[in-house]
Amino acid sequence: xxxxxxxxxxxxxxxxxxxxxxxxxxxxxxxxxxxxxxxxxxxxxxxxxxxxxxxxxxxxxxxxxxxxxxxxxxxxxxxxxxxxxxxxxxxxxxxxxxxxxxxxxxxxxxxxxxxxxxxxxxxxxxxxxxxxxxxxxxxxxxxxxxxxxxxxxxxxxxxxxxxxxxxxxxxxxxxxxxxxxxxx
Numbered sequence: 395x396x397x398x399x400x401x402x403x404x405x406x407x408x409x410x411x412x413x414x415x416x417x418x419x420x421x422x423x424x425x426x427x428x429x430x431x432x433x434x435x436x437x438x439x440x441x442x443x444x445x446x447x448x449x450x451x452x453x454x455x456x457x458x459x460x461x462x463x464x465x466x467x468x469x470x471x472x473x474x475x476x477x478x479x480x481x482x483x484x485x486x487x488x489x490x491x492x493x494x495x496x497x498x499x500x501x502x503x504x505x506x507x508x509x510x511x512x513x514x515x516x517x518x519x520x521x522x523x524x525x526x527x528x529x530x531x532x533x534x535x536x537x538x539x540x541x542x543x544x545x546x547x548x549x550x551x552x553x554x555x556x557x558x559x560x561x562x563x564x565x566x567x568x569x570x571x572x573x574x575x576x577x578x
Contacts, residue, residue: 401517403567408521409477410563411485413448420518421446421487424558427514428489431507439497440504440553443490443544451488454540455480457531470527481527485557490528492546493553504553511556521561528555 395403421444428442445451458481462471474481482488491507493500508524515522529552531540540546 397517398513401513405513405516405522406565406567407523408557408559408561408563409483409523410561411483411521411557411559412562413484413486414560415446415448416487416520416559420520421558423518424489424511424514424520428491428507428511431503431510433503433506434497434499437494437497437499437503439494439500440507441492441547441550442507443492443546445488445490445544446486448486450543451482451485453536454488454528454531455482457534457536457540458527461530461534474527481525481530482557483523485523485559487558488528489556489558490544491553491555492550495549495551500553508554508556511558515556515558520558521564522556522558525555525557528552528557 425442425444428440429438433439445454459471459474459479462468462474462481465471477483489508489511491504491511493504497503512522512524531537532546532552534540
């Protein structure tokens with residue numbers, strides 16, 4: 395099997411990191427992999443913000459958990475509490491993929507960016523997890539301040555997040571369901 399297929403087959407969603415920083419050359423390679431994603435009409439309706447300042451990631455984590463705790467539906471809060479009370483799982487690196495709110499295919503295009511980053515990370519021996527809840531802090535009471543600190547561009551919304559680092563947990567990749575595929 396070739397390297398790409400092996401990477402896809404072995405990738406898992408890591409939900410526990412040892413906190414070791416990711417090497418700068420690896421971060422730059424991941425950023426480039428994200429930027430190399432194809433997009434509809436090559437519009438590239440994204441901005442990517444890479445956060446490696448662990449105290450800032452921890453602040454975002456705390457704001458997200460506070461927002462989940464304040465929500466009337468406690469299901470997400472309870473689930474995250476059972477997983478250690480951190481939506482970023484102690485990851486030392488967080489990629490935020492922002493989308494141009496006016497671009498028709500931005501959701502799909504940002505998904506491709508996210509997948510490129512996740513697969514590239516796995517191919518380099520880095521663990522990762524795609525995190526939709528990474529957007530929660532930006533809707534919290536401190537959201538405007540976080541956006542300001544990150545230089546969040548006007549006209550952009552949260553698309554998706556990817557936590558990257560060295561895992562202190564491992565698991566088997568999810569089982570595939572062959573019934574979800576049809577050949578005609």
